[in-house]
Amino acid sequence: MYKIEKKENLNPTVTRMVVQAPFVAKRAKAGQFIILRVREQGERIPLTIADSDPEKGTVTIIFQVVGQTTMLLNEMKEGDLLQDFVGPLGKPSAIDGNKKVCVIGGGVGCAIAYPTAKAFHEAGADVTTIVGFRNKDLVILEKEFTDVSDAYYLMSDDGSVGEKGLVTNKLEDLIQKGEKFDEVIAIGPVIMMKFVSLTTKKYGIPTTVSMNPIMIDGTGMCGGCRLKVGNEIKFACVDGPDFDGHLVDFDEAMSRNTAYKDFETHKREETCN
Ligand code: FES
Missing domain, CATH: 3.40.50.80 (Nucleotide-binding domain of ferredoxin-NADP reductase (FNR) module)
Structure with a gap:
């Protein structure tokens, strides 16, 4: 289970959450995403990794309330636990510092x-x-x-x-x-x-x-x-x-x-x- 460390509303429909997920945090790169489930019978939804802190073991996600699952996710509070938080998935973005x-x-x-x-x-x-x-x-x-x-x-x-x-x-x-x-x-x-x-x-x-x-x-x-x-x-x-x-x-x-x-x-x- 994955603990929600911090939750904050960025605007009326967009929320930022910091989730304790050390294994994901250690390997996450820009452009990759996670798939989460709020509860056991729930739908899987992909969310891009907005930030990660390998030392604290946290991953930040930002989501808009658009459907049933994001609505349920938005009802969760700091300290609550997410059922699944799988990643990092997908290929990292190609980053070139000379450009x-x-x-x-x-x-x-x-x-x-x-x-x-x-x-x-x-x-x-x-x-x-x-x-x-x-x-x-x-x-x-x-x-x-x-x-x-x-x-x-x-x-x-x-x-x-x-x-x-x-x-x-x-x-x-x-x-x-x-x-x-x-x-x-x-x-x-x-x-x-x-x-x-x-x-x-x-x-x-x-x-x-x-x-x-x-x-x-x-x-x-x-x-x-x-x-x-x-x-x-x-x-x-x-x-x-x-x-x-x-x-x-x-x-x-x-x-x-x-x-x-x-x-x-x-x-x-x-x-x-
Ligand atoms: Fe199933 Fe990509 S989500 S093939």
Whole structure:
């Protein structure tokens, strides 16, 4: 069992939890994820490792309450125990300290973008960060990002914080002003990653996206997380979660992600009643 050491709300729907999981903490690298179960009969959900401390034996996860399991997880308190906490899973992100990179995070995807930005920064890379949220109440990890970024740009859909506009507006603006990025890394809603990839393709900038499809076993056996990348079928849990953004079939990924929406809504309503 895995003890919740700390729990804190980052915004009305996003929570940060620090969990005692020494074996995972010892091996975790940026870009990897864990699969957890809140209780014995519960569903398995994948969550990216937002941070880890090998000395304290802790792993930080950040999640948004979107379905039944994240709702149950959010009801847990400091000191409570999680049933399972398996990882680290997936391939670590490829971090190159000699690069000038632009890390783009959208919404709760910023929880995944942050460890990537931090890893590039610690390796010595020049890190520009662009983050986007719907409005000021949803902004998370502002201080964490500014601490690891050479330049930080905050965008919001309604202009209530930072600059009004999309992350792609800022990216294109910076490129047109002469910024030369060796790589762009985009992490957030699939639609955002699709449009970041379309933007960078025009300029020939290598682009990595972090895919977070439905996962079941996390070991490459069930096929639940399959994606079309170029002409190949890949499994996000073992081949990813990072992929070449210019090759991912985002439209297929979006339609697979919505396949269980009605079922999920039903389960969430059952939990609320
Ligand atoms: Fe089952 Fe990836 S989660 S193959």
